[in-house]
Amino acid sequence: MQNAPKSDQNIALVDYPGAQAAALYGLSDLFKVANRYAEGQGRVVVTTVADPVAQPFDAFLFPPNLEGARGAPDHPLVRWAADQHRRGARACSVCAGAFWLGHAGLLDGRSATTHWALEDEFRDTFPTARLFPELILVDDHDIVTAGGLMAWLDLGLFLVGLWGGPHLVSQVSRHLLVDPSGREQRNYRSFRPRRQHGEAAILQVQTWLETRVGDAVTVDDMAAHAGLSARTFLRRFQAATGLSPSAYLQQLRVEKARGLLERSRLPVSQIAWDVGYADPSAFARVFKAVTGLSAGDYRRRFGLRGMAQRG
Numbered sequence: 001m002q003n004a005p006k007s008d009q010n011i012a013l014v015d016y017p018g019a020q021a022a023a024l025y026g027l028s029d030l031f032k033v034a035n036r037y038a039e040g041q042g043r044v045v046v047t048t049v050a051d052p053v054a055q056p057f058d059a060f061l062f063p064p065n066l067e068g069a070r071g072a073p074d075h076p077l078v079r080w081a082a083d084q085h086r087r088g089a090r091a092c093s094v095c096a097g098a099f100w101l102g103h104a105g106l107l108d109g110r111s112a113t114t115h116w117a118l119e120d121e122f123r124d125t126f127p128t129a130r131l132f133p134e135l136i137l138v139d140d141h142d143i144v145t146a147g148g149l150m151a152w153l154d155l156g157l158f159l160v161g162l163w164g165g166p167h168l169v170s171q172v173s174r175h176l177l178v179d180p181s182g183r184e185q186r187n188y189r190s191f192r193p194r195r196q197h198g199e200a201a202i203l204q205v206q207t208w209l210e211t212r213v214g215d216a217v218t219v220d221d222m223a224a225h226a227g228l229s230a231r232t233f234l235r236r237f238q239a240a241t242g243l244s245p246s247a248y249l250q251q252l253r254v255e256k257a258r259g260l261l262e263r264s265r266l267p268v269s270q271i272a273w274d275v276g277y278a279d280p281s282a283f284a285r286v287f288k289a290v291t292g293l294s295a296g297d298y299r300r301r302f303g304l305r306g307m308a309q310r311g
Helices: 021-038 076-086 095-103 116-125 152-164 166-176 200-209 219-226 230-241 245-263 268-274 280-291 295-302 304-310
Strands: 009-014 044-049 059-062 090-094 137-140 143-146
Touching: 009 021, 009 076, 021 044, 021 152, 021 166, 059 076, 059 095, 076 090, 076 095, 090 095, 090 152, 095 116, 095 143, 137 152, 137 245, 143 152, 152 166, 200 219, 200 230, 200 245, 219 230, 219 245, 230 245, 245 268, 245 280, 245 295, 268 280, 268 295, 280 295
Parallel strands: 009 044, 009 059, 059 090, 090 143
Antiparallel strands: 137 143
16 A cells, blocks of 8 residues: 655755755755646645754755764754654755764664765764665665765655656656656655654554564554553554554565665575565565565566666
């Protein structure tokens, strides 16, 4: 199941000290072009902030920097980012902007990318993050990171596609005279769980599940993490996400598997195990039922080797 593109998306472009002006202005212009084409069909609303604000956003984005600004755990913007993510906002970054997400504790156990030249510093600073410096964009659901000073264009087009669909990406790309080919790292019809539902206990479980897909998680485990009875949890989870907990977990596991197929050369059987399937044949059936492709076909189309051959 996928959610239809939502209109009136609100994204904060964070103008922190040293942030790359080209990225801030370029992203703002890119979204303005998208707004123009999407008028009457759902809009992408962009709000730029320089200081911590209480307003909730659908997403926020830390752009690259040219002056070495990395943030720190006690920086007000870092605390603001952590709070926004807890409230359901999608966290995004480009290049060194990923350090701000890391200091906010958002990349622990999560997949991410940054500029290849920052690999050693990033690994030393955030040893529990799963870094893929060879990729220009890593979409890990509620966290999307891009590498390189100019990768803001890739991220901007990705968000336009996420919120407006591939046709809008095509319109914006033609207008800006850029080629979107090879920029899309994720099929637009992938699983997009609801997070802006206002249910704090359910959102807490959703975030917890992002790093528990390989575990034998039961509905009782989820209910306990939410601090609710199993019956109450089932009812509130279904109402908030539109899915039963078991269906949600299945979709999440397949989505994580897709990411591993895209950015690693792990055997399919290992990926199946890593996302919670002890029986590879069961994983194969579920994966094809959800994506329409076998795991091998998906890797050939979207994996690292396939991308290199197409390039």
